[in-house]
Amino acid sequence: MRRPTARRITAIAAVALLAPLMAACGSDDKDSDSGSGTKSKDKSEGQTLLVYSGRNEELIAPLLEKLEKATGNKVEVRYGDSAELAAQLLEEGGKTKADLFLSQDAGALGALSKEGRLADLPQASLDKVDKAFRADDGSWVGVSGRARVIAYDPRKVDKAPDSVHDLTKPEWKGKVAYAPTNASFQAFVTGMRVLEGDDATRKWLKDFKANDPQVYEKNTPALAAVNDGKAELALINHYYWYEKVAEEGADKVNAKLHYPTKGDPGALVNVAGVGVIKDSDESAAAEKAVDFLLSKEAQTYFSDETKEYPLAAGVTSNVKDLPPLDSIDAPDIDLSKLESLEETLAMLRETGIVS
Known part of the structure; x- marks a missing residue:
């Protein structure tokens, strides 16, 4: 053998x-x-x-x-x-x-x-x-x-940011909902590591956490926070919004979606x-x-x-x-490289994003 x-x-x-x-x-x-x-x-x-x-x-x-x-x-x-x-x-x-x-x-x-x-x-x-x-x-x-998107509350936000890097700015302090223990967020962070390197990703995570984002267990309540006016932005996958619209009707959903641009890691x-x-x-x-x-x-x-x-x-x-999928300005990335999730989890713990 x-x-x-x-x-x-x-x-x-x-x-x-x-x-x-x-x-x-x-x-x-x-x-x-x-x-x-x-x-x-x-x-x-x-x-x-x-x-x-x-x-x-x-x-x-x-x-x-x-x-x-x-x-x-x-x-x-x-x-x-x-x-x-x-x-x-x-x-x-x-x-x-x-x-x-x-x-x-x-x-x-x-x-x-x-x-x-x-x-x-x-x-x-x-x-x-x-x-x-x-x-x-x-x-x-x-x-x-599945595309990463930024959900936003049009009642409070005129235009959602085009890059996740903007989310570390003071204007978004305490206003962004996300699900750090969710696999889709962790895959996004892995994508950022592949695209921009570990040092840049680690800095973004520290700056993002310092900006006091709202933590949720899953994407669904993060989207609900925006829809209910508790948060102004949320980092989710696109289909959560479309499922909510299908279930409740477009006229009952306050939140809207914005797709990051210029190959931003937030558009993975x-x-x-x-x-x-x-x-x-x-x-x-x-x-x-x-x-x-x-x-x-x-x-x-x-x-x-x-x-x-x-x-x-x-x-x-x-x-x-x-x-259309080809209209999304997604980053150019070899998706096979998202296999380095263990390193991502270590970085999330190091930066205090997850315990």
């Missing part, structure tokens, strides 16, 4: 250490109740796919049922936090029974790609998605996108994505499943049910007034 290399042991230890921290720090609201349902897989059943899903069961189960019907492959699912599942896949290595990893964010996929645990996807599948939203090495592909577009596990016994069926997730049916599901951006070429969102 081949012995694990020192680099692999380090990677497993690092991600295993990160997983409970991620669980403690929370995840995107829509993926926060992942559940722990586990189903064993009998490889003798043939075309049965075991999916490790970092997206919660309530959200993704209906789509996986559609996948079964569309592909003719039985699907069994293990649900959990994306970082925890990535750690589990690294521990299992070549002995894993998993065929497909459906992740809430690009960082967990990047961690597996870095350690060679994802198979190369067919070029035809990769070509369905813009290069910005897939791995440079072809090991994973995004299936839905992250993805939920999928990768085929290397050495899967059902690699052909898993690749077929990837193509289904990039089909018009699945992409429309993400658009309609979660208000996220469809990423496959030729599929447009049905969400009213949602700006």
Whole structure:
């Protein structure tokens, strides 16, 4: 039996250490109740796919049922936090029974790609998605996108700032709501580290905290704070606002959205994505499943049910007034590099953003 290399042991230890921290720090609201349902897989059943899903069961189960019907492959699912599942896949290595990893964010996929645990996807599948939203090495592909935005109260704010760097100015002291333990905020900070370096990001975090922002557990109450006049700005993902509008009606929602400009880290577009596990016994069926997730049916599901951006070429969102994805002045970043979340969590603790 081949012995694990020192680099692999380090990677497993690092991600295993990160997983409970991620669980403690929370995840995107829509993926926060992942559940722990586990189903064993009998490889003798043939075309049965075991999916490790970092997206919660309530959200993704209906789509996986559609996948079964569309592909003719039985699907069994293990649900959990994306970082925890990535750690589990690294521990299992070549002995894993998993065929497909459906992740809430690009960082967990990047961690597996870095350690060679994802198979190369067919070029035809990769070509369905813009290069910005897939791995440079072809090991994973995004299936839905979420943009970072600044929610603002137009009753108090004439124009929201174009950069998150403006949020450290005295004029915004005590007026900005955010969810520091939420995975989407932490991915944004990781993106800032990749784009601007650790020193600049550390300074921003210290200055931002010194400006007395309002702390919330999740994005939903942070948005509610703006909507109810308790805060003037909030750092969230775009879909929280669109979900609120869909539920309550545009005339009942006071808050508005502003997209940062000029490639600001506050305009990061992250993805939920999928990768085929290397050495899967059902690699052909898993690749077929990837193509289904990039089909018009699945992409429309993400658009309609979660208000996220469809990423496959030729599929447009049905969400009213949602700006086209290519109109967002997002930063140019390799999303695989968002895998360095452990370093981000250490920096958040160092600066007092999280305890």
